[in-house]
Amino acid sequence: MEGGRIRLRSEEDDLELEILEETVVQGVTYILVTDAKEGEDGVCYVMKDTSAPEDEEADFSFAEGEEAERIMDIFAELLSEEDITIER
Numbered sequence: 001m002e003g004g005r006i007r008l009r010s011e012e013d014d015l016e017l018e019i020l021e022e023t024v025v026q027g028v029t030y031i032l033v034t035d036a037k038e039g040e041d042g043v044c045y046v047m048k049d050t051s052a053p054e055d056e057e058a059d060f061s062f063a064e065g066e067e068a069e070r071i072m073d074i075f076a077e078l079l080s081e082e083d084i085t086i087e088r
Helices: 065-079
Strands: 005-009 014-025 028-034 044-049 060-062
Touching: 014 065, 028 065, 044 065
Parallel strands: none
Antiparallel strands: 005 014, 014 028, 028 044, 044 060
């Protein structure tokens, strides 16, 4: 993570996402990221930190299914006071 952004690297491409919010649930760190530029609409994704405590760099993967839905509810509540609306 770099100052509110996270860079995902693959063999084909690099993708940079903006971090909107972070929370910890049952000891697992989750971040809400978007592909949109500030002030624009975009798609949000829930990612979770899957790295080991001794790892120097965080290793994030996309949360899926019920886990993603549950965490998205938490993020929606956290962001309800800000000017960010999460639509599903």
